[in-house]
Amino acid sequence: MISHRIAFKALRGLRLALFDRLSQIPQGYLVENPIGRVRTLLVDRVSSLEDWIAHVMPEAPGRLSVPLVSLIALFVIDWRVGFAARAPVPLVIVGMGIMMAGYESRMYLWMGSKAALAARAAEYIQGIPVIKAFLQEDASFSRYAKSALLYQDTTMAWWKQSWLGSGVMNAAMNSPLLAVVPVAFVLYGAGELDIFRLALCLTLPIGILQHVFAIVHNFELFQMVVPIWDEITTLLRYPALDRPSATDRAELDPQQGVSFTDVHFSYTDGLEVLHGVNFTAEPGQVTALVGPSGSGKSTIARLIASFWDADQGSITLGGVDLRQIPLDQLMEEISYVSQDTYLFEGTIRDNIRLGRPDATDEEIEAASRAARCHDFIMKLPAGYEADAGEAGGALSGGERQRISIARALLKDAPIILLDEATSSVDPENEHEILRALDELTQGRTVISIAHRLSTVADADQILVIDDGRLVQTGTHDELAGTEGIYADFLAARRRAANWSMA
Ligand SMILES: Nc1ncnc2c1ncn2[C@@H]1O[C@H](COP(=O)(O)OP(=O)(O)OP(=O)(O)O)[C@@H](O)[C@H]1O
Numbered sequence: 001m002i003s004h005r006i007a008f009k010a011l012r013g014l015r016l017a018l019f020d021r022l023s024q025i026p027q028g029y030l031v032e033n034p035i036g037r038v039r040t041l042l043v044d045r046v047s048s049l050e051d052w053i054a055h056v057m058p059e060a061p062g063r064l065s066v067p068l069v070s071l072i073a074l075f076v077i078d079w080r081v082g083f084a085a086r087a088p089v090p091l092v093i094v095g096m097g098i099m100m101a102g103y104e105s106r107m108y109l110w111m112g113s114k115a116a117l118a119a120r121a122a123e124y125i126q127g128i129p130v131i132k133a134f135l136q137e138d139a140s141f142s143r144y145a146k147s148a149l150l151y152q153d154t155t156m157a158w159w160k161q162s163w164l165g166s167g168v169m170n171a172a173m174n175s176p177l178l179a180v181v182p183v184a185f186v187l188y189g190a191g192e193l194d195i196f197r198l199a200l201c202l203t204l205p206i207g208i209l210q211h212v213f214a215i216v217h218n219f220e221l222f223q224m225v226v227p228i229w230d231e232i233t234t235l236l237r238y239p240a241l242d243r244p245s246a247t248d249r250a251e252l253d254p255q256q257g258v259s260f261t262d263v264h265f266s267y268t269d270g271l272e273v274l275h276g277v278n279f280t281a282e283p284g285q286v287t288a289l290v291g292p293s294g295s296g297k298s299t300i301a302r303l304i305a306s307f308w309d310a311d312q313g314s315i316t317l318g319g320v321d322l323r324q325i326p327l328d329q330l331m332e333e334i335s336y337v338s339q340d341t342y343l344f345e346g347t348i349r350d351n352i353r354l355g356r357p358d359a360t361d362e363e364i365e366a367a368s369r370a371a372r373c374h375d376f377i378m379k380l381p382a383g384y385e386a387d388a389g390e391a392g393g394a395l396s397g398g399e400r401q402r403i404s405i406a407r408a409l410l411k412d413a414p415i416i417l418l419d420e421a422t423s424s425v426d427p428e429n430e431h432e433i434l435r436a437l438d439e440l441t442q443g444r445t446v447i448s449i450a451h452r453l454s455t456v457a458d459a460d461q462i463l464v465i466d467d468g469r470l471v472q473t474g475t476h477d478e479l480a481g482t483e484g485i486y487a488d489f490l491a492a493r494r495r496a497a498n499w500s501m502a
Pocket of ligand 1: 032273292293294295299
């Protein structure tokens, strides 16, 4: 019982340490690692250490000493019985040798396929609505099925490679008396052993092999624990963002907005996606980022939110380099509003309160009214007390986005990062979102990945990004009359607007 208590305490400590690390490392880790894989690590991998801590470690002294003491006792009773008791050991070693050949690489393959299966399963389930909408069930299911088959193949390959060795080993270990019985009875017949010693000779070997069996099993467990521990320590040692502690708050100048100076950045694959970007988003102004898909707009927004650090150059906020601003302080300064709003377990009220944990109910409702959420929330049977998990399924994408706007309003951060994609939203919702956004962006510094021409045209400054470079800067009027990507973008929008349904 004590060892189990210690084990659960250790697992709890380990999980807390991992969560702690996750909050200190670049949030990009979560963008780059499928959520199913992170979940497997935090839940399953950590749980699988329980056996090791609760059983293997506390039982090890007994497992090792009992066979040793029994064997010495047998040698003391009669050295010939001692040797007979060891007769199966070479067979156990041979069997184990066969079984363990290439164990580590098989183990990594198997664990990799298991993690891939978990990731694919999570992806498949999360993506079901999209998959159905695009009639991709077969393709998506086949990806999931392929990883299930790979898991099956690696499991079966492992079994096939192990069965001979494990058969030999098990047979030898389950035959502790094979050589002892004839030797002991011959000695007893010859009068060299009395009845008590004979009884000891016939019982002690059984105990020895049971423990040897357990040691072998534990050795196998150890082989499994090594890669798991590797994975856990990789995350625990993942370099944290180098930031001052929460108490070393930076002096931010409210007259200065967000500035990029010669910013270069590459994701972990090493391919540079931003090649020396320079701009300033002035405080209280709307800066719109436009450009072709994959040009780097979201990357710029994520760098401002410190998902990662720039590889070269500097990003400043209020005149201070982001690296000098404690993460907590930065998070107070920024609200990130994207089109996919995550609803946490709890009530709708709790979900909005995430914007400012000490907000009163009245403040939450005022923010909801301003974000045009109040009416649809009141239509839910339990209103603000509705369970977000259950209600979430009943909310449209636009309604969820308005909830994230309500959170941001409550948070009242001076800088708004806005990924405003409204393409998937119906006109009624779009209208409501725009009104909510108007409330949110009043008097704040807004950096918006803009998709709607109206937002772009109204922006104080438009930054045109192409292939990781800032290629045009100006207002709508300035850029509309200049040849380039922005004029092309306008022309494409006008053509689309002229399309008729006839
Ligand atoms: N996590 C990632 N790992 C590696 N490369 C990435 C990652 N995220 C984005 N990229 C790459 O970085 C480049 C810029 O991507 P980004 O998402 O910033 O573009 P974007 O302009 O926001 O595109 P969109 O308008 O389609 O959202 C692309 O080539 C993309 O493939």
